[in-house]
Structure formats: structure tokens, C-alpha cells
Amino acid sequence: MRRFANARVLLVSLVACGSPPPTCGAEPNAPDTNLVFRGATIYDGTGAKPAKGDVHIKGDKIAAVGMVGKVEGAREVNADGLAMCPGFIDLHTHCDPGLTGKTGKFNKNYVAQGCTLAVTGNCGSGPVDVGAFFKKLEEGGVGTNVIHLAPHNGIRAEVMKNANRPPTADELKRMEQLTDRAMRDGAWGLSTGLIYNPGTYSKTDEIVALAKVAARHGGLYASHIRNEGGGLLGAIEEALTIGKESGCRVHVSHIKASGKSAWGKSSDAIALIEAARTKGAEVTADQYPYVASSTSLRATLVPAKYREGTEKEYVARLDDPRTGPKIKADIEKDLGGRDGGKRIQIARYAGNPKWQGKNLTTIAEGEKKEPIDIVLEIERNGGAQVVNFGMTEEDVRLYMKQPWVATASDGGVQAPGATVPHPRSYGTFPRKIGLYAVEEKIVPVEFAVRSSTGLPADILKLTDRGYLKPGHFADVVVFDPKAFRDTATFEKPHQYAAGLKWVLVNGHPAIKDGEYQEVLGGRVLRHR
Numbered sequence: 219m220r221r222f223a224n225a226r227v228l229l230v231s232l233v234a235c236g237s238p239p240p241t242c243g244a245e246p247n248a249p250d251t252n253l254v255f256r257g258a259t260i261y262d263g264t265g266a267k268p269a270k271g272d273v274h275i276k277g278d279k280i281a282a283v284g285m286v287g288k289v290e291g292a293r294e295v296n297a298d299g300l301a302m303c304p305g306f307i308d309l310h311t312h313c314d315p316g317l318t319g320k321t322g323k324f325n326k327n328y329v330a331q332g333c334t335l336a337v338t339g340n341c342g343s344g345p346v347d348v349g350a351f352f353k354k355l356e357e358g359g360v361g362t363n364v365i366h367l368a369p370h371n372g373i374r375a376e377v378m379k380n381a382n383r384p385p386t387a388d389e390l391k392r393m394e395q396l397t398d399r400a401m402r403d404g405a406w407g408l409s410t411g412l413i414y415n416p417g418t419y420s421k422t423d424e425i426v427a428l429a430k431v432a433a434r435h436g437g438l439y440a441s442h443i444r445n446e447g448g449g450l451l452g453a454i455e456e457a458l459t460i461g462k463e464s465g466c467r468v469h470v471s472h473i474k475a476s477g478k479s480a481w482g483k484s485s486d487a488i489a490l491i492e493a494a495r496t497k498g499a500e501v502t503a504d505q506y507p508y509v510a511s512s513t514s515l516r517a518t519l520v521p522a523k524y525r526e527g528t529e530k531e532y533v534a535r536l537d538d539p540r541t542g543p544k545i546k547a548d549i550e551k552d553l554g555g556r557d558g559g560k561r562i563q564i565a566r567y568a569g570n571p572k573w574q575g576k577n578l579t580t581i582a583e584g585e586k587k588e589p590i591d592i593v594l595e596i597e598r599n600g601g602a603q604v605v606n607f608g609m610t611e612e613d614v615r616l617y618m619k620q621p622w623v624a625t626a627s628d629g630g631v632q633a634p635g636a637t638v639p640h641p642r643s644y645g646t647f648p649r650k651i652g653l654y655a656v657e658e659k660i661v662p663v664e665f666a667v668r669s670s671t672g673l674p675a676d677i678l679k680l681t682d683r684g685y686l687k688p689g690h691f692a693d694v695v696v697f698d699p700k701a702f703r704d705t706a707t708f709e710k711p712h713q714y715a716a717g718l719k720w721v722l723v724n725g726h727p728a729i730k731d732g733e734y735q736e737v738l739g740g741r742v743l744r745h746r
Contacts, residue, residue: 247359247739248278251725254289255696258297263304263672263685265621265664273302275692278725283686297696300719303667304684305334305693306647307674309504309626310440310471314344316631317364318354324736325361327632329721329728330714331647331704332670334693335363335683335743340471340628341411341442342371346396349403352742359738362723363693365678365745367409367440368400370428371417382419382526390427397431404744406678407437407466412444412453413513418522422456429464437745438677439466447608448479450487458494458501467500469677472628473617476511476608478555484613488620495622502677504626505617507650509609510708512565512628512640515602519549519562519593533598550590553578556608559589563708566637567602569595575638575709605640605708615660618650618669624677625650625670634712641711645704648715652703663699680743696720 253275259268260283272286308328313336316322328336338344345351348366355364373396377389385393397408408429411417429439439461443453454470461468470491475483494501516525524535524545535541553559559578567573573581578589585592596602617623629643647670655666675684682690701717721729726739 247724247726247741249725249739251275251277251692251722251727252289252292253295254286254292255295255297255302255720258300258302258696259699260686261301261303261664261667262687263668263675265668265672267664268301273686273694275694275722275725278692280686280688280690280692280694282688295720299698300696301663301699301702302686302694302696304671304675304686304690305695305721305723306332306625306670307335307337307678307680307684308333308646309337309469309624309674309677310340310628311336311338311626312340312343312628312630313364314338314351314366317360318351318358319631321633322631323355323358323360323738325631325740326734327629327644327714329361329723330718330734331644332695332697332715332718332721333362333627333647334695334721334723334740335365337365337367337406337678339367339369339405340409340440342369342409342414342417343411344369344372344409346372346376346400347403348400348405352404352744355742360740360742361728361738362740363683363743364740365406365743366404367407368397368405368432368437370408370410370420370425371414373397373400373428374416374420378416380416380526380528382416382523384421385424390424393424393428394431397428401432401435401437401745404742404746405437406745407440408432409440409442409471411442413442413517413522415522415525418444419526422459425460426463429460429466433465435745436679437466438469439464440469440471442471446474446480447477450475450480450483451490454487454490458490458499461499461501468502470501470503472511472626473503473505473623474511474609475613476606481610481613484616488616491622502622502624502673503617503620504624504674505614506626506628506642506646507614507618507654508640508642509611509614510605510607510640511609512603512605512642515562515564515593515596515604518604518606519552520545520597521548524548536594536597546590546594549593553589553593556606559592561607563605563607563638565603565605565639567596569599569602571636574636603639605638615654618654619661621665622673623669624674625666626674632712638709639711641704641706641708641713644706644711644713645715648702648717649704652699652717656699656702692722692725694720694722
């Protein structure tokens with residue numbers, strides 16, 4: 219293992235901060251931290267081989283990286299045998315609703331897997347009034363840093379409700395104004411969720427128009443693309459078109475090949491993106507390292523053409539003598555490609571919590587009904603969140619190896635309870651690093667760390683986070699490579715990761731000597 223060349227050089231001065239507020243300058247919650255980690259195995263976020271060395275944290279910044287001499291007043295931490303890297307940046311979360319809660323604001327399940335920055339507003343969903351959302355976070359405090367995207371579904375719903383039609387000229391202008399306001403208030407780009415209502419009813423030209431607004435502000439376009447199954451390649455083509463016509467850089471959210479009709483298409487999807495990148499397009503993606511996804515039962519099984527209008531209108535449609543049988547037939551056809559319902563597990567259903575953690579086939583057998591009957595019962599009673607086992611390990615691993623694919627959870631704020639959510643909200647980063655890199659050696663550890671740190675920082679165009687560099691903010695993770703693992707499972711997801719020793723958020727110890735600290739060290743990061 220290489221060592222830093224600047225042996226015995228004391229690096230105590232901070233580099234001048236050259237990025238605009240609020241990610242530089244005096245901060246109201248800057249800590250009095252003064253720590254020197256000695257003899258750590260340092261993964262700096264660049265993807266370079268690790269180096270043995272020291273790291274000095276002073277206040278909310280990284281003061282020195284290398285061979286650090288004696289620092290007066292500093293606590294020294296023996297990090298021999300431990301790995302040290304930048305805090306993990308999760309490009310794709312649905313933490314928005316949880317972060318404004320009394321306990322959810324600590325974002326413990328993310329801190330406890332080493333995440334120090336969560337991007338919200340994904341899949342086109344989340345607060346449209348970005349200024350009000352940021353104000354609420356700052357007033358209540360937050361456990362991780364937060365970046366927000368302008369959500370297309372929310373913007374469209376505010377203007378058009380759940381209408382299945384193109385916008386009028388006036389409606390499009392209003393959506394452009396809402397997007398512009400979101401960007402001026404500090405959003406980092408535009409997000410879409412093109413399988414969800416009402417964004418699923420939008421055409422490409424509508425999205426291009428809104429992405430142009432984001433592009434004028436230097437924002438990115440992040441998309442849950444229109445189809446992740448048999449139509450995967452066409453959906454990626456649409457995202458590339460939107461990027462080309464709008465001037466936005468493109469980011470494909472939670473890239474996958476979902477459903478039997480898509481298995482093996484990951485190589486074609488990669489080739490498509492590589493070709494665009496070769497021609498100069500800025501295209502990236504993120505991925506969670508699991509073979510199952512999670513979303514609503516409705517978005518999973520009910521075609522979009524039946525989901526327009528109000529909830530009351532939707533439920534009435536299920537029992538309509540003409541439309542109802544068509545809906546039932548379409549759902550049954552989809553269930554056939556999911557082993558009759560065995561691949562769909564209920565994560566959260568208020569109508570019958572006993573069904574949580576069971577698949578549709580098992581539930582149907584217990585109720586002496588058919589899986590389609592269970593689906594329709596759930597839909598008539600408000601719907602459910604599900605876990606969908608629709609991917610192959612081969613596709614997951616192939617995407618994982620791409621240098622432009624970041625690690626991201628697609629999870630949300632969680633606390634132990636009776637629900638049975640996807641384990642990604644607890645285990646994404648330790649699974650990628652601990653299981654796939656350390657244990658199975660699918661990718662090198664330094665590659666896995668970069669996918670969680672420097673790469674997402676580069677995608678966001680962050681200039682002062684994502685790397686272990688003097689002058690960068692002290693978002694830092696220290697873990698034991700032998701023990702850093704996800705413990706959350708699909709059967710028992712509410713379990714925190716093992717092997718974390720320290721997590722610093724802007725210099726605040728959120729995990730200290732292996733123990734979680736209830737602190738609100740995070741900040742809202744506004745795009746300028």
C-alpha cells in the first residue's frame with residue numbers, strides 16, 4: 219500500500235473556499251471538533267488505490283490529509299486497520315416527507331449506513347415550493363445535508379391535477395414558472411417519474427420545455443425513465459433526447475432491467491449510454507445493489523390509462539361493468555410475468571397489516587382467493603407499497619461495474635416498526651462496499667467508495683464535498699472493512715448496518731466510537 223509523500227508535513231491551513239454560499243463561509247452550526255485520525259487506510263474518493271495516513275478535522279472542515287504532526291488540543295483516534303473515506307452522497311432518496319418530522323429529521327437510518335448527504339425530490343415527487351421546504355428544514359434542523367430537485371409530477375399536478383392530456387400553452391408556461399422558481403430557490407435540477415401520475419401522461423416535448431428552464435440555471439435532468447422493462451432502451455433514448463434538446467446533463471435514476479422481458483438488456487442499455495457519452499453527452503446513472511425494487515402496487519400492476527382523475531374516480535373504474543374487466547385482464551396478464559404474484563411482496567398496507575412481508579400468492583392462498591382478487595381489494599382500499607423481485611444478479615453486477623454509475627438507495631426515512639420495507643433504506647452503502655467489494659470482489663473497494671462519494675459529487679458539480687481533501691467540508695466516514703456490512707434483509711429490514719466507527723457531518727460526530735449520536739449536523743445546500 220502506498221503512503222503519502224509529504225511525510226511528517228503538518229498541514230494545518232485550510233484551503234480558501236471558492237464556491238458560493240451556502241456551502242462556504244461561516245456556518246451557524248459549525249462545531250468545535252478537533253480530531254486527528256492516525257494511521258487510517260484512506261480512500262479519498264477519486265478511485266485511486268488507498269493510502270495509509272492521517273486526517274485532521276478542525277471545525278467543519280478537513281484541515282489536513284497525509285502525515286500530520288502533533289496538533290495542539292486535538293483528540294487523537296487510532297485508526298489503524300480502519301478505512302476512512304468521504305461521507306456517502308445518496309443521489310436518489312425519498313426522504314422529503316420524513317426529514318421534516320420530529321424524529322425523522324435526524325435521518326438515523328441514513329447516518330447509520332454512512333450517508334452524509336441525501337438528494338430529495340426524486341422520481342418527480344416532493345415539495346414544489348423549494349424555498350418553503352428548505353426553510354422548514356433549517357428551522358427544525360436536519361441530521362444529513364440535503365439537496366433537492368424540482369419535481370415534475372408535483373409541478374404538473376399543481377397546474378393540471380391528474381389530467382391525461384398535454385398542457386395548454388398557458389399551463390405549460392405556468393409549469394415553466396414553477397420550475398424557474400424552484401431553481402431560483404436552490405433546486406439542483408429537474409426530476410421526472412414517468413411511470414407515476416400525473417407525469418406518466420406527459421409527452422417528451424413538455425419535459426424538454428421544463429428541462430430547458432433547469433438548464434438555464436445549470437441544473438441536471440434526473441429521470442425515473444418511462445420504462446425499465448421491455449421498453450428499457452426506448453426509455454433511455456427518450457432521456458438522451460431530452461438532454462440533447464434541453465441542454466441538460468442527463469442522469470438515469472436507479473438504472474435496472476426489470477421483468478423477464480428486460481433480463482439481459484443491461485449490456486444494450488450500457489452500450490446506448492456509452493455511445494452518447496462518446497459523442498460528448500453528459501450522461502450518468504445511479505443504482506441500488508439489490509435484485510428487488512419497491513414502489514406502489516398501483517404503479518407496478520395497473521396501466522397508466524386507468525389511473526387518471528381522482529381516487530374516487532379510479533376506484534369506481536375498477537368496478538365499472540365495461541372498464542373493470544379490462545383492468546382485471548391487464549393486471550392478470552402482468553401477474554403472469556411475475557410468477558403469478560410470487561415476486562411481489564407487500565411492504566406496507568394499512569388495510570391489513572398482517573399481509574405485510576408476504577407475497578401476493580401466499581396471501582391469496584391464505585385467504586382462499588386468487589392473487590388478482592387480493593390486488594383489487596388492496597386497490598379499492600387505498601393501495602399498498604410493495605417490494606418487487608424483478609431483476610437478475612447478472613444485470614445488477616454489470617451495471618455496478620460502470621464508472622458512471624453511482625450508488626444510491628431510492629429509500630426513505632425509516633424507523634423500526636411493523637412495516638416490511640425494502641432493506642435499501644438501511645443497507646445500500648454497506649452492501650455495495652462490504653458485500654460486493656470487500657467480500658465478493660465484484661469491484662475494487664476504491665471503485666465502490668468512489669461510486670458513493672466522488673462520483674455523485676461530480677454528477678452534482680459539488681466543489682467542496684465528496685473527496686477527502688483539505689478545505690473540503692468534514693463529511694467523513696470511518697469503518698472497519700472486516701465488519702462493515704448490511705444487516706437489513708427483505709424479511710427483517712429494520713436493522714442498522716454493522717462496522718461503522720465514525721460518521722462526521724460537517725464536522726459533527728453523528729457516530730462516535732461506534733455509537734450513534736443524536737445530532738443535527740446537516741445543512742441545506744442551495745444550488746447557485
